[in-house]
Amino acid sequence: MTDVLLAVGTRKGLFLGRKRGGGSGSGGFEFDESPYFNAQAVYSVAIDTRGERPRLLAGGDSAHYGPSVFHSDDLGRSWTEPSKPAVKFPEFTGTSLERVWQLHPAAAEPDVVYAGTEPAALYRSEDRGETFELCRPLWEHPTRSQWVPGGGGEGLHTILTDERDPRAVTVAVSTAGVFRTADGGESWDPANNGVAAVFLPDPNPEFGQCVHKVTRDAADPDRLYLQNHWGVYRSDDGGGKWQDIGEGLPSTFGFAAAAHPHRGDTAYIFPITADIDRVPADHRCRVYRTQDAGGTWEPLTRGLPEEDHYGTVLRDALCTDDNDPAGVYFGNRNGEVYGSADDGDTWEQLAEHLPDVLCVRAAVVG
Numbered sequence: 001m002t003d004v005l006l007a008v009g010t011r012k013g014l015f016l017g018r019k020r021g022g023g024s025g026s027g028g029f030e031f032d033e034s035p036y037f038n039a040q041a042v043y044s045v046a047i048d049t050r051g052e053r054p055r056l057l058a059g060g061d062s063a064h065y066g067p068s069v070f071h072s073d074d075l076g077r078s079w080t081e082p083s084k085p086a087v088k089f090p091e092f093t094g095t096s097l098e099r100v101w102q103l104h105p106a107a108a109e110p111d112v113v114y115a116g117t118e119p120a121a122l123y124r125s126e127d128r129g130e131t132f133e134l135c136r137p138l139w140e141h142p143t144r145s146q147w148v149p150g151g152g153g154e155g156l157h158t159i160l161t162d163e164r165d166p167r168a169v170t171v172a173v174s175t176a177g178v179f180r181t182a183d184g185g186e187s188w189d190p191a192n193n194g195v196a197a198v199f200l201p202d203p204n205p206e207f208g209q210c211v212h213k214v215t216r217d218a219a220d221p222d223r224l225y226l227q228n229h230w231g232v233y234r235s236d237d238g239g240g241k242w243q244d245i246g247e248g249l250p251s252t253f254g255f256a257a258a259a260h261p262h263r264g265d266t267a268y269i270f271p272i273t274a275d276i277d278r279v280p281a282d283h284r285c286r287v288y289r290t291q292d293a294g295g296t297w298e299p300l301t302r303g304l305p306e307e308d309h310y311g312t313v314l315r316d317a318l319c320t321d322d323n324d325p326a327g328v329y330f331g332n333r334n335g336e337v338y339g340s341a342d343d344g345d346t347w348e349q350l351a352e353h354l355p356d357v358l359c360v361r362a363a364v365v366g
Contacts, residue, residue: 004321005075006339006362007056008331009042010035012355014058016076029339029350036076039063044316046103047363048128050110054365057113057129059100067099069115071129075365087115087123087132093139095119102316103129104159108166116156120147120173124185135185143176143190143207150174150210150229151275157315158214162221170214170224170239177209178226178239191239198230213257213315214239219264223293227257227269227315234294245294250281256318260343261326265293268300268320268328268344270313278312285309287318287330289344303347304338311336316359323364331357 006017006029013035019028037060044059056072058079069086070079089095102116105128113129116122121139123132147154158172167184170191177192190207197209210229217223226233226242232252233242246252251271260266268289271281280286286299311332321327328344331337335354340347 002364002366004029004323004327004362005047005054005056005365006329006337006350007045007047007058007076007360008337008351008354008357009045009058009316009359010331010335010355010357011041013038013040014042014045014060014076015351015354017350018075031351032076036079037062037070041099041358043099043101043358044103044115045359045361046105046113046129047361047365048105048113049322049363049365050105051128054363055128057103059103059115061099067097069100069103069129069132082130084131086125086130087117089119089121090134093134098153099155101155101157102159104161106166107161107163109161112166114159114161114169116159116171118153118155120154120156120176122156122159122169122171122185137186138171138179138181138188141179141188146208147173147176148208158211160214160216160224164221168238172211172214172226174212175208175210175229177207177211178214179207180239191235192242193240194235194242194244195226195228195233196231212255215257215259215267217264217293218260218262218266223264225257225259225267225269225294227254229253229275232257232269232294245290248297249288250284250286254313255315256313256330258318258320258328261320261322262324263291263326263343266291266343267294268318270318270330272312279310280312283308283310285311285332285338287328287344300340300344300347302345303340310334314358317357319360319362321362321364327362329360329362331360333357 017029040060106112122135162168232246311334337351
């Protein structure tokens with residue numbers, strides 16, 4: 001029998017919910033009574049199901065002790081923090097770690113975990129997230145001196161690995177854009193052709209786009225979906241060229257994007273009114289889904305609040321699980337968490353009155 005584990009990182013700790021037996025219906029989640037990492041902001045969570053025993057990873061940020069990466073091998077009942085900081089900027093950088101924005105188990109390397117940080121940097125672990133090493137070629141990229149922090153800081157917030165080739169990695173940085181490597185991180189190229197930067201004098205630069213999130217199609221690994229600071233895009237060649245797929249959406253501004261875990265051409269976003277009015281588009285709580293790779297979009301509203309709504313969904317607060325039909329989940333800055341167990345067709349509220357939700361992750365676990 002399998003369960004679904006739901007991890008919700010908030011401004012004041014990590015909340016874990018579990019649905020026994022995995023089955024249909026989005027209800028039935030039982031949340032632990034108290035949050036883990038109480039009073040810490042948890043910006044990143046990963047549920048690594050590649051080994052015999054699932055490993056949870058959490059990027060916490062204590063106001064007193066600073067940022068750290070913790071791991072659990074018993075589904076959150078106990079946590080281990082390395083005796084030395086798992087992620088730390090080397091002394092030669094003259095830089096200190098602000099937070100860990102992303103934790104990503106590699107698709108083709110069983111023990112490899114990547115971390116994305118603020119200031120924007122990529123780290124690689126070969127022991128399932130216990131120790132990490134800085135990827136110097138990206139840190140020392142020739143364009144780096146021209147990277148400008150976005151409104152939320154200069155964070156490397158997206159990491160995509162390719163199950164066909166462990167040397168192929170794609171990352172996204174706010175506000176430097178998308179970069180990719182084909183040689184295991186020895187060299188990196190901007191991959192923003194077609195993505196507009198409406199806030200710059202040159203709206204079509206090689207880099208400098210404020211990319212908010214990138215996700216990969218389930219059936220075609222060369223197909224990517226990108227939510228930009230204004231603009232929703234698709235690439236069919238792994239980021240070499242992007243095309244606008246925002247027609248039919250109430251707004252092309254937003255933060256989050258997630259792909260269906262099994263069905264190709266299917267992805268989800270949560271539109272936001274504008275960069276200066278960061279609330280749900282038209283004040284409606286709606287997830288939008290495409291089932292034809294962005295040719296059309298449909299609002300998913302059944303079971304979601306019908307009245308005016310102001311809960312903003314951040315870049316890592318929308319996700320899917322491994323089920324088919326897929327579980328789809330999102331949390332917002334109102335402290336609410338919603339879930340669907342039927343690909344997004346119907347929804348239920350799973351939690352309310354939580355602290356500000358920063359990230360959400362879900363997975364089927366034994």
